[in-house]
Amino acid sequence: MPPNRSLLAALFLAGLALLAGCASRPAEPAGGSERDGPELQVPPDLHLTPNAEPKLEPIRKGGPNKPYEVLGQRYEPLTEDRPLAERGLASWYGKKFHGRPTSSGEVYNMYAMTAAHATMPIPSYARVRNPANGREVIVRINDRGPFHSGRIIDLSYTAALKLDVLRGVSTVEVERITYEEIRSGAWQRNGDPPVYAAAPAVGAPPPLTTAQIAATPVPDTPPPPYAAAGFWVQLGAFSRLDGAEQMRARLVRELDWLAPMMAIFKDSRMHRLQAGPYRSREEARQAATRVQQAVGMNAVVVERK
Numbered sequence: 001m002p003p004n005r006s007l008l009a010a011l012f013l014a015g016l017a018l019l020a021g022c023a024s025r026p027a028e029p030a031g032g033s034e035r036d037g038p039e040l041q042v043p044p045d046l047h048l049t050p051n052a053e054p055k056l057e058p059i060r061k062g063g064p065n066k067p068y069e070v071l072g073q074r075y076e077p078l079t080e081d082r083p084l085a086e087r088g089l090a091s092w093y094g095k096k097f098h099g100r101p102t103s104s105g106e107v108y109n110m111y112a113m114t115a116a117h118a119t120m121p122i123p124s125y126a127r128v129r130n131p132a133n134g135r136e137v138i139v140r141i142n143d144r145g146p147f148h149s150g151r152i153i154d155l156s157y158t159a160a161l162k163l164d165v166l167r168g169v170s171t172v173e174v175e176r177i178t179y180e181e182i183r184s185g186a187w188q189r190n191g192d193p194p195v196y197a198a199a200p201a202v203g204a205p206p207p208l209t210t211a212q213i214a215a216t217p218v219p220d221t222p223p224p225p226y227a228a229a230g231f232w233v234q235l236g237a238f239s240r241l242d243g244a245e246q247m248r249a250r251l252v253r254e255l256d257w258l259a260p261m262m263a264i265f266k267d268s269r270m271h272r273l274q275a276g277p278y279r280s281r282e283e284a285r286q287a288a289t290r291v292q293q294a295v296g297m298n299a300v301v302v303e304r305k
Helices: 005-023 157-163 179-184 210-215 241-254 281-295
Strands: 068-070 073-075 085-093 114-116 124-130 135-143 151-156 170-177 230-238 262-267 270-278 300-304
Touching (some): 124 157, 230 281, 241 270, 241 281, 281 300
Antiparallel strands (some): 124 135, 124 170, 262 270
């Protein structure tokens, strides 16, 4: 009896759908069974690739920053703008993941200055230093990993090349760049070196959860002494610091898109709540208009030199 043509066609279409599903499945954590490494032809002059330039980007509490579990281990990403300094092993990932989606949803580019971290907020920016040769790079954290004991960061191929750690896992120092360091420009070179926490050893107590970190008392810090040059949107000026802090807390709730850019500066006995810096007066003006439309506040554009 000849085969049913309709049945054959249905089986053929089902096979195509299965192949498409396999091709689009999410990327695995770095370190899977498939062999990774560089491509056969690597672009020239990768050592001249500029570092990632830190920008003020909001941290969402959902999405890639939700608690997750890999290989039986639970991870709770930070969802607040907190400093983080670690010392441990770095690995890198290449052609196996090149062109595949990262945890942030962005496509992984092994030739860009990016990295994966298990708990750092996505997106974040971090300084990575190789203590063996003193080389430093700035990377954008847009992925999760590595999921190996003792390893604290998975670098893109180019970042690993610039640090000279392509030959295998190597000891590095990792420091998250905070909003305040971006606003003030201090990320371009910090004063006091950070204190690095060693990566947890096998069998060590699990790291603190986000709830435990939030419950830890944080000492009060004075307002930053200066603002980076550029155009700022002034949201208010107060004779008392607590007045400026109350206004910032209110606006953080109502203007979450502006939250990373807000800071309080003491200037001529006044505490000024401002957002910025913006590269041009027009960008600042557009932000001020958006603030006025959202909360009815007449924000003022000021220039700091």
